[in-house]
Amino acid sequence: MKRTSIILILILIIVFSCQQKKQEQETTTTTADTIEFTEIIKEDYELYQPHKEVKAVLILFGGYPEVAEDIQREFKILDMARKNSIAVIFSNFNQKLWLEESEKHQLAASLQKVIVENQLPTDRIFIGGFSSGGVVCLLISNFIVGMKQYHIDPKGVFIVDSPIDLVALYKSSEKNIERNFSEPSIQESTWLLETLGSNFGNPKDHIKKYEDKAVFTYSTGNITNLNKLKKTKIRLYTEPDTLWWKENRMADYEQMNAFYIKKLSENLIEKGYEHVEYIPTTNKGYRANGERHPHSWAIVDKKDLIKWMLNE
Structure with missing residues (x-):
């Protein structure tokens, strides 16, 4: 009898622990506009999903050291996404300047799993990334579009001052x-x-x-790794602040990401890519701590990005 009681107590402890863990991973929040969102926190990503209609899905990749928490701090898109019923996936996948084939398969499969398991729309997906995250964004988008086994073709992709060459x-x-x-x-x-x-x-x-x-090789004009994105909407954000780079890094314009991003836009348009936008900004680059830096998430106009996604 005593042994049975001990076993029952252990079972209750395990059940309570599992319930508590689930509550930590999935919580519901309500905005001022009464749009309910579910937050799902996993090892590889964080998902913020509206309960009812999902108008679009936004997948974000951070710069070389950035994880989901860092992206949220530097790119405060979540409240605006909530108000527009957009699900947001903040990825922890980072520290990549290129992708091996095995990594492409693994990442594409994991993204598809997140989208399917959470019943998110597969025809309104947008993928974006800052710095090296933009490299990941373009390479994985091109890979997904070119592979029939994945059914999450992005409708649009965007990069934020990424080192593409x-x-x-x-x-x-x-x-x-x-x-x-x-x-x-x-x-x-x-x-x-x-x-x-x-x-x-x-x-x-x-x-x-x-x-x-590479995404792009300017010296040879090579864009092989973007050849599946001719009909995909593409936005290329950068802030070509030559004075800042000269004063702080002694860098020439030809050393800046901005130079190669502009050249890529020209190359894509010349080769018939249908929906390419090159978006240079001025004095928008600031980190969350207030530090002036043209290489920042902040150069993206969030309201305009939402309009682009929803075709308004």
């Missing part, structure tokens, strides 16, 4: 180390040369390896 990154890093001007620039450039060099070699001798992985 790996050859340009390598060459710029060489210049930064030679100048020896900014400690953050030297540290980043040293890491980039080691990372790119160890994976692909020097682009002078191995340009094909760079073209195979």
Whole structure:
């Protein structure tokens, strides 16, 4: 009898713990406009989903060190998304300047699983990313559209000041180390040369390896990894503040992400891509802590982005 009582107590403890864990992962919130949202917190992502009609799904990838919490802090889109009945998925997938084939399959499958399991619409998906997250955004979108087993083709994609040209990154890093001007620039450039060099070699001798992985290679005009997005809406955000980069990093315009983003937009339009928008901004780049930095989520006009998604 005593043993039976102990077992019952243990069962009750386990049930209570599971219920408590579920409550921690799924909570309901109500906005001032009485639109109820469910928050689902997982290891790989955070999902904020309206209870009733979902007008669109927004998937966001952060910069190299950013996880869901960081994206929410730097890109305060959630309240606006709630008011417009848009589900938002903040991904924890990061630290990628390119994607291997196995990573593309795994990421596409995981995104499809999230969307299907939560009964989100598969025909109104938009994917965006900041910095290296924009690289992920474009590469995975192109991959999904090109693979029949995935049924979550994005209707639109956007990047925020992303380093889209790996050859340009390598060459710029060489210049930064030679100048020896900014400690953050030297540290980043040293890491980039080691990372790119160890994976692909020097682009002078191995340009094909760079073209195979990069979003865009300006020196050769290669956009192979975007060839499935001709009919997809594409937005390219950047803030070409040449003065800030010169004063803070001693960088030339040709070293900035903005230069290659503009060249990419011109290349895509020239090759018949139907819905490409190049969006340069001025003095919008500020981090959440108030620091002035043109390389920031803040350069995106959130209200205009919502309109773009909803075709208003």
